[in-house]
Amino acid sequence: MAGNYRTNEVGAPSPTDTHSLTVGPNGPILLQDHQLIETMAHFNRERVPERQPHAKGAGAFGRFEVTNDVSAYTKAKVFAPGTKTEVFVRLAGNAGERGSADTLRDTRGFSVKFYTTDGNFDIVGNNVPMFFLRDPIKFPNLIRAAKRRADNNIHDHNMTWDFWTLSPESAHLVTLVMGDRGIPKTLRHMNGYGLHTFSWINADGEIFWVKYHFKTDQGIECLTQAEADRLAGVDPDCNQRDLFDAIERGDFPSWSLKVQIMPFEEAKTYRLNPFDVTKVWPHNDYPLIDVGTMTLDRHVRDHHTDVEQAAFDPGALVPGTGLSPDKLLLGRSFAYADAQRARIGINHKQIPVNAPKVEVRSYAKDGAMRVLPVSDPVYVPNSAGGPVADPARASEIVWHTDGDFVRTAYTLRRDDDDWSQAGDLVRRVMDEPQRKRLVSNIIDHMCDGSGVKEPVLSRVFEYWRNIDPDIGAQVEQEFRARTGS
Numbered sequence: 001m002a003g004n005y006r007t008n009e010v011g012a013p014s015p016t017d018t019h020s021l022t023v024g025p026n027g028p029i030l031l032q033d034h035q036l037i038e039t040m041a042h043f044n045r046e047r048v049p050e051r052q053p054h055a056k057g058a059g060a061f062g063r064f065e066v067t068n069d070v071s072a073y074t075k076a077k078v079f080a081p082g083t084k085t086e087v088f089v090r091l092a093g094n095a096g097e098r099g100s101a102d103t104l105r106d107t108r109g110f111s112v113k114f115y116t117t118d119g120n121f122d123i124v125g126n127n128v129p130m131f132f133l134r135d136p137i138k139f140p141n142l143i144r145a146a147k148r149r150a151d152n153n154i155h156d157h158n159m160t161w162d163f164w165t166l167s168p169e170s171a172h173l174v175t176l177v178m179g180d181r182g183i184p185k186t187l188r189h190m191n192g193y194g195l196h197t198f199s200w201i202n203a204d205g206e207i208f209w210v211k212y213h214f215k216t217d218q219g220i221e222c223l224t225q226a227e228a229d230r231l232a233g234v235d236p237d238c239n240q241r242d243l244f245d246a247i248e249r250g251d252f253p254s255w256s257l258k259v260q261i262m263p264f265e266e267a268k269t270y271r272l273n274p275f276d277v278t279k280v281w282p283h284n285d286y287p288l289i290d291v292g293t294m295t296l297d298r299h300v301r302d303h304h305t306d307v308e309q310a311a312f313d314p315g316a317l318v319p320g321t322g323l324s325p326d327k328l329l330l331g332r333s334f335a336y337a338d339a340q341r342a343r344i345g346i347n348h349k350q351i352p353v354n355a356p357k358v359e360v361r362s363y364a365k366d367g368a369m370r371v372l373p374v375s376d377p378v379y380v381p382n383s384a385g386g387p388v389a390d391p392a393r394a395s396e397i398v399w400h401t402d403g404d405f406v407r408t409a410y411t412l413r414r415d416d417d418d419w420s421q422a423g424d425l426v427r428r429v430m431d432e433p434q435r436k437r438l439v440s441n442i443i444d445h446m447c448d449g450s451g452v453k454e455p456v457l458s459r460v461f462e463y464w465r466n467i468d469p470d471i472g473a474q475v476e477q478e479f480r481a482r483t484g485s
Contacts, residue, residue, distance in 0.1 A: 008038055048308060049343050050098045053143050054109040057092030058187060058240040059307040060247055062296035064114060064257070070291055073208045073261055074200035075395075076320025078116040079291060088113045088353055089296055090310050091187040091243070094126075095146035102239035103228035105182040105445065106146075107173070110192030110214065111312040112294070115357045122316040123212055124336060127190040128177070130421075131277045132170040134410070136331020142167075157445055158452045165459035169278045171422040171467050178445065179430060179438045181220070183228045186242040188253040189221035196314075196329040197262075197275050199322035199397045207397060209262040209274060209324060211281060213288060214255040224437070225444055247299055254295040258288040264399070271415040275326040279421055306353040311340035322397030327410075345369045361387040419466045426468045439474045446479060 006014040014035060021033035029036065069081045078085050092109035093100060108127040113120055132142055145163035149156050164170045176182070184190035194212030201207050223231070231238050246253055260281050267274045274281065300306035315323070315333035323329055340348050346367040348354055363386075365378050377384045410416070426435060442464070446452045452460055461479075465472025479485070 054092035055098045057090050058243045059090040060296040061298040064294045066292040068290040074320040075203045086115045101232035101236035103231045118318040120356045121318040122312045123194050124312040124314045125194040129193040162456045165463045168418040175422040178441045183223040185221040187239045188218045196326045197324045201397045207264040211260040213258045217254040252297040257291040260286040310353045311348045313337040319395040422467045
């Protein structure tokens with residue numbers, strides 16, 4: 001068919017679809033069969049390494065529209081009243097591999113790339129408002145504890161509970177994950193959160209601390225463990241399928257972006273450490289403020305090109321936005337970008353899904369997979385009129401800090417501890433049926449596979465007694481009744 005003939009990778013017509021070049025019909029294959037060699041060589045290399053966390057994901061393009069005026073807090077153009085910005089969103093599992101079921105009890109990744117007029121801005125978060133730990137040096141071990149054993153290559157929840165019970169700061173999120181919200185029904189029916197405390201700066205130079213909340217407009221819906229187990233067997237890709245099908249039929253999912261704002265000075269004396277990512281800011285103290293609406297309305301071009309090669313970076317900031325003293329955030333601002341440099345290459349920002357919509361004028365040069373040309377001068381400072389930095393335009397957010405070099409935990413404040421917010425979640429947020437399901441989910445998780453064993457087992461009971469004495473007693477009683485121990 002004219003205009004629809006197959007080509008090789010350089011665009012020349014392909015000599016075959018089905019047969020290798022051989023010496024006679026029955027002879028050996030010839031090395032000079034370029035079509036065969038190119039086909040096999042590409043096949044051998046067509047997988048990029050999967051991400052460590054968030055390996056299995058789905059994604060879509062869409063738009064973000066500002067519907068409220070938050071210019072009192074930030075001068076970021078992306079949040080200026082009425083602004084519309086193209087976005088790409090990747091929604092993913094956490095500990096599971098690319099072939100895992102969508103219905104595992106776990107957190108979910110929720111990452112948003114805004115293609116702003118000042119460059120790309122990434123919010124790299126989860127579907128939960130807090131995290132398991134607060135120091136980045138423990139992060140690789142958190143993921144390893146949830147992955148496979150080295151000896152038999154099998155997931156082992158004894159490892160997971162071993163790590164959690166030796167890391168009491170995990171209690172708040174573990175309680176949430178073991179409860180009803182541990183398994184979202186679909187990717188559309190879950191919230192997204194920036195997790196960390198970030199910073200905003202307004203046109204007058206005032207700094208504010210900010211937390212991002214993407215509230216699903218579809219409503220929160222979750223699966224029971226029994227429903228999740230069934231779907232894992234009959235449709236393990238149900239979440240990916242649901243997102244694709246919803247967009248395909250024009251049922252575009254949307255989220256309302258809201259923020260909590262804390263004045264800069266208040267953070268110094270607030271009763272909780274506002275930069276501790278294992279805790280949340282009480283909404284009574286810092287209520288949600290509307291910002292805008294994000295809608296996903298366009299499929300990816302293909303899964304590998306956009307979803308697998310998408311690269312998010314908490315350090316991808318635009319003027320008016322910034323980081324904070326949150327230790328985990330500062331660690332992630334290095335680790336995420338470095339993971340993509342290792343996984344898909346130093347020039348991954350030139351891949352279309354990662355490329356900004358504005359012109360890039362940097363002195364980055366060469367490296368594997370560089371496709372955009374550079375021109376002299378390729379160094380700075382120079383006398384040839386090359387681009388120069390503009391600190392006023394960049395508008396980095398900085399603040400005063402001092403102290404000795406130490407390796408220590410955060411300084412505790414009046415209400416800082418690892419158990420209170422987890423206990424409040426159990427006693428004040430969950431009703432009695434939810435608490436019963438919480439205990440059941442904990443027991444199911446502890447008994448999965450080869451089960452939790454001593455000395456970890458005793459620490460699990462103590463862990464839940466620290467969160468809530470009644471829940472701890474029920475966990476121990478029901479575990480022993482089920483296992484006969």
